Each structure stands twice: as C-alpha cells, then as structure tokens.
Amino acid sequence: MKKNFLFTSNFILFFQVITSQVVLEANGPGNTYELINSVLANPNRDIVEVPDCNHASFGRHIDEVFDNELNKNVFQFHIHVTPDNDRCKVGVDDRQRNEIKTYGDSPENLKADEGETVQYKWKFRLSDNFKPSSSFTHIHQIKSVDGPYASIPMVSFTLRKSNPDRLELRHTSTTNQTTLKSANLDLFRGNWVSVVETIKFSNSGTYSLEIKNIATNQTILSYTNNSIDNWQDGASFARPKWGIYRSLNNQQDLQDETVKFADFSIEENPSTLSLEADIDIKTLKEKAENILLYPNPSSKEVEFKNANSDNYNAIEMYDYSGRKISIENKLNKDKLDVSQLSKGLYFIVFKKDTITAKVLKCYVK
Structure with a gap:
C-alpha cells in the first residue's frame, strides 16, 4: 500500500x-x-x-x-x-x-x-x-x-x-x-x-x-x-x-x-499573481493544445509540431526527479537536441510569462 x-x-x-x-x-x-x-x-x-x-x-x-x-x-x-x-x-x-x-x-x-x-x-x-x-x-x-x-x-x-x-x-x-x-x-x-x-x-x-x-x-x-x-x-x-x-x-x-x-x-x-498580467489562461492553453513532439521517443532530436511561438515565450525541461535541465545551447527554433541526455523520461514545459501553457512527456532512448 x-x-x-x-x-x-x-x-x-x-x-x-x-x-x-x-x-x-x-x-x-x-x-x-x-x-x-x-x-x-x-x-x-x-x-x-x-x-x-x-x-x-x-x-x-x-x-x-x-x-x-x-x-x-x-x-x-x-x-x-x-x-x-x-x-x-x-x-x-x-x-x-x-x-x-x-x-x-x-x-x-x-x-x-x-x-x-x-x-x-x-x-x-x-x-x-x-x-x-x-x-x-x-x-x-x-x-x-x-x-x-x-x-x-x-x-x-x-x-x-x-x-x-x-x-x-x-x-x-x-x-x-x-x-x-x-x-x-x-x-x-x-x-x-x-x-x-x-x-x-x-x-x-x-x-x-x-x-x-x-x-x-x-x-x-x-x-x-x-x-x-x-x-x-x-x-x-x-x-x-x-x-x-x-x-x-x-x-x-x-x-x-x-x-x-x-x-x-x-x-x-503563483497564478493568482499572474492574472494581473491580463492573460486569458483558458485561451492560452487551448492554443497550445495541439503542440506535439516528434519523434518521441528520440535519441537525437525532437521537433515541436504545431508550435506557434506567439503562444509561449519560454521553454523549460525537467528530468524525472524534478531537476531543471539547461537547454540554452540545445534549442534551435522548433527543435531540441536530446543526443547528450541520459536515457529516460523528461518533461518539456511551454510557458507564457509565468503561466504553464503545455506540458509534454519526452522520452529519450
């Protein structure tokens, strides 16, 4: 139990x-x-x-x-x-x-x-x-x-x-x-x-x-x-x-x-403070709903399909323990280099200011 x-x-x-x-x-x-x-x-x-x-x-x-x-x-x-x-x-x-x-x-x-x-x-x-x-x-x-x-x-x-x-x-x-x-x-x-x-x-x-x-x-x-x-x-x-x-x-x-x-x-x-930025959270998340990762799993590079940069201004990555992974030199437009990462499950987060718009699981093989 x-x-x-x-x-x-x-x-x-x-x-x-x-x-x-x-x-x-x-x-x-x-x-x-x-x-x-x-x-x-x-x-x-x-x-x-x-x-x-x-x-x-x-x-x-x-x-x-x-x-x-x-x-x-x-x-x-x-x-x-x-x-x-x-x-x-x-x-x-x-x-x-x-x-x-x-x-x-x-x-x-x-x-x-x-x-x-x-x-x-x-x-x-x-x-x-x-x-x-x-x-x-x-x-x-x-x-x-x-x-x-x-x-x-x-x-x-x-x-x-x-x-x-x-x-x-x-x-x-x-x-x-x-x-x-x-x-x-x-x-x-x-x-x-x-x-x-x-x-x-x-x-x-x-x-x-x-x-x-x-x-x-x-x-x-x-x-x-x-x-x-x-x-x-x-x-x-x-x-x-x-x-x-x-x-x-x-x-x-x-x-x-x-x-x-x-x-x-x-x-x-906290999102209660972020509301002051006058962002429509529901609309933001609906616009980000179609974002996909391809291929997934991957051993080399992951592409963000249907990603419109107007709907997010930051991308973050976390490993399975919750540790933030630096992707500053791995991100090129809508593609992320995962070739140097250890095998396992990661999370990719699309954010608009302080609000999370979309969270995707990324598998590295």
Whole structure:
C-alpha cells in the first residue's frame, strides 16, 4: 500500500514541479522521513533535523496520524523538554530543534532566488494548552543560505510567553529582528489554521500573510507590506523551514509538545499573481493544445509540431526527479537536441510569462 502511494505521489509531484508547485502531504503511518525527503530533497539526502539519536527510545520525532477534524492524515512533530536537544549536537543544551527544510541540492523551484515571488501554504494545529518559551519558539522560518546574515531568520513565526502569550510575525534583512504583527496565542491553541504566505524576494520586495481558523473561516492574523527588504545581502538563495525550534533557557515554563502540520505547498510565481498580467489562461492553453513532439521517443532530436511561438515565450525541461535541465545551447527554433541526455523520461514545459501553457512527456532512448 505504502509503495503504491509513493509511486503515485512521485508522478503527481513531477507534474507539480513542472508547473512550479510542489505539495507535501501525509499519507499514513510509516516511512515519514522518506516521504519528506522524496518531496523536499532526494532519496539520498536527509533534510529532517531531529533529535532522534539523543532520544532513541522514543523513536522518530516526526510521524503521521489520521486527524478527525481535517479527515485526513497529518504530520506530528514531537519535542520533549528532556532529553531532546538541537539535532543531537554535543554540548548544545540551551535549545532544541525538530524541523524540516529545503536545502542547496533541492530542486530549483524549492529554493527562492532574488527577484522571485514564492507562495507558501500549509496548515498547523497547536495543542490546547501549548506553552511557549519566553525567549523563542519558532514554528516557521524563512532563512537565507550564505552571506553574513544567514544565522538569523529573515522571517519567523515566533511563539512567545508573555501577557498574554502570543504568536509574533518577525522580520529582518540584517540582524535586527522586529515584530511586524502579533496575535493572542489563544486564537491558535487547539485550532487547525491555514496559512498563505506570499513573498517577493528582493531588496524592494513585498510580503503578505493570511492565517485563518479553518473551522470558522475567521482571519486571525493578516499582514501586507508592499515595500519591504526581503533579501539578505550575500545570500545565494532563501528557503523555508517548519517544525519546532525553541529555547531551553527557562525549562520550568515548558512541557513536552506535539504540533501537527498538514498540506505543505511551495509555488513559484503563483497564478493568482499572474492574472494581473491580463492573460486569458483558458485561451492560452487551448492554443497550445495541439503542440506535439516528434519523434518521441528520440535519441537525437525532437521537433515541436504545431508550435506557434506567439503562444509561449519560454521553454523549460525537467528530468524525472524534478531537476531543471539547461537547454540554452540545445534549442534551435522548433527543435531540441536530446543526443547528450541520459536515457529516460523528461518533461518539456511551454510557458507564457509565468503561466504553464503545455506540458509534454519526452522520452529519450
């Protein structure tokens, strides 16, 4: 059952990758780390940051359960006041971490480059009596990779013990974090909420956030800024993180916690923004419907039959793992040289601005 699902989810994933969206959904108990890695990384890389080796008797600190409120499988992230620490690091006893992320070798559309707009969506549920640290308890971060400011998250959802306890939306483009907006933590405790976060990664960027109570559809935290520095200088890319990362400075304030997450989505240049370009998507896709590849499969050259360049202005190619293949020197008008590619299945994507008009399977023999 599990193996069949993974095959199906892989097929769905590759379709989503080439349309610039990747979705990670729980599919039931077992193989949780493997599922996460298969979507956010690759089978040979582990991007799950857990304290398992420091607490082997508990087992895996991320698992999957069926949730009756959402009527589907969800992820559970566990953290224990003791003996969990930060990824089993020796001598690190002032904080603890249980997170998932993307990383340098993830598919390109899972990493945010300067100038890109990315929309992140997910759901989460705190326990009914969740107790945050007075220092920090992060459940989401956008972090830069490389550069002098990489150690501090550019954006974070920080849960904080206060009067009242609150969730803070925190931001910095350097090292001086500020709170952009906050909400009473009682609005989150015991409730499933949905998050839509849209970021234009630029020194002159934009940021919007909407968090809703799923049961009532009430917006409990929203924020919009159309002129904000969303790029830490020196960064090679930015990436998301989700989970539990908290300070242990005041352990007496804390307890063992479980946070549930569901339906992670990463989408570059979301179509809701592209509509502003006033492009008729239905007409665009109808015009591209007749595009064919010939011969297919091929070992030398593939021709795009019935391809009208007025209906697309970019062609992209991806392999079966979702990795983007450079075709800059292989494309000549309506013909693509595939002679140097390894045997296998590829995807050719015809795009008009940021909208995918047509996706075709290309077999190289």
